[in-house]
Amino acid sequence: GAVVSQHPSWVICKSGTSVKIECRSLDFQATTMFWYRQFPKQSLMLMATSNEGSKATYEQGVEKDKFLINHASLTLSTLTVTSAHPEDSSFYICSAPDGTETEAFFGQGTRLTVV
Amino acid sequence: GIQVEQSPPDLILQEGANSTLRCNFSDSVNNLQWFHQNPWGQLINLFYIPSGTKQNGRLSATTVATERYSLLYISSSQTTDSGVYFCAVEAYSGAGSYQLTFGKGTKLSVIP
Numbered sequence: 304g305a306v307v308s309q310h311p312s313w314v315i316c317k318s319g320t321s322v323k324i325e326c327r328s329l330d331f332q333a334t335t336m337f338w339y340r341q342f343p344k345q346s347l348m349l350m351a352t353s354n355e356g357s358k359a360t361y362e363q364g365v366e367k368d369k370f371l372i373n374h375a376s377l378t379l380s381t382l383t384v385t386s387a388h389p390e391d392s393s394f395y396i397c398s399a400p401d402g403t404e405t406e407a408f409f410g411q412g413t414r415l416t417v418v
Numbered sequence: 419g420i421q422v423e424q425s426p427p428d429l430i431l432q433e434g435a436n437s438t439l440r441c442n443f444s445d446s447v448n449n450l451q452w453f454h455q456n457p458w459g460q461l462i463n464l465f466y467i468p469s470g471t472k473q474n475g476r477l478s479a480t481t482v483a484t485e486r487y488s489l490l491y492i493s494s495s496q497t498t499d500s501g502v503y504f505c506a507v508e509a510y511s512g513a514g515s516y517q518l519t520f521g522k523g524t525k526l527s528v529i530p
Contacts, residue, residue: 304463337517341459346504346520360515394459398518405449405508407518409461 305331305401309410316387316417324382324413326397332377333399337407338370341394350395353380387417420445420509424521431495431528439490439524441505448508448516450481452490455502455523464490464503495528502526 306329316322326336334355339347351372352360359372369391371383380399384391396412421444431437441450449468453461465472465479467488472479476495481488492499502523511517 346522347506349517349519352515352517396459396461398461405516406463406466407451407506407508408463409453412459412461414459 304406305329305399305408307397307399307408307410309397309413311413312411313414314416316415318388318417319386321383321385322387322415324384324395324397324415326380326382326399326410328378328399331399331401333380334377336374336380336397336399338372338380338382339396339398341396341412343394347396355380384415387415389417391415392417419511420447420507420519422505422507422519422521424503424505424524426524427522428525429527431526433495433497433528433530435495435528436491436493437495437526439492439503439505439526441488441490441507441521443486443488443505443507445486445509447483448510450488450505450507451518452479452488453504453506454499455504457501461504492526495526497528497530500526500528 308327310325336353338350353374355374361367374380398407398409423442452464467481469483476493478491504523505521506518
């Protein structure tokens, strides 16, 4: 299957700083990528849809100024958590659909801890 | 939006036992996927199965799209099967795109 790589796997940052998470499709091109958030013992919730060359589409309740998404190429999308606070601590995971069908493949996830 | 319900929420099995996990969804879907989330959080693709039956080793899955449910069968369970199993369906979001909606998952614990 297709491979999606996410970096970093975990990060600890201080309150008020910004953190950038990268999501790459390694062996296919992805015009669309998705960003999810998962709290402990809960399911994945879609945060936003990242579109190559255009603005991201955010789900209701997700602050677009806090969670900046950039999809600058067909293989890379980035999520920047700006001015992070402890309540932003969570597991963030990206996915991209394989272009042949619409099967979604997921990155390894990033565990963010804001102290 | 579409609702996805998984059952049971928790399942404890003795090693070697068989199990069936269920996923019900409330509307027509484009596709359906089953994932296994390992203890490190990685989502492993198990099946891409909008309809019909597929098998992969000890795992098999069946989706009956007309009745809006899917089943995941695990046979001869092993301790490495432990983790959370998610069902996710792709449906039209109403905002011009299709998106995956996840169920709440089934937490499987296989004990030796």
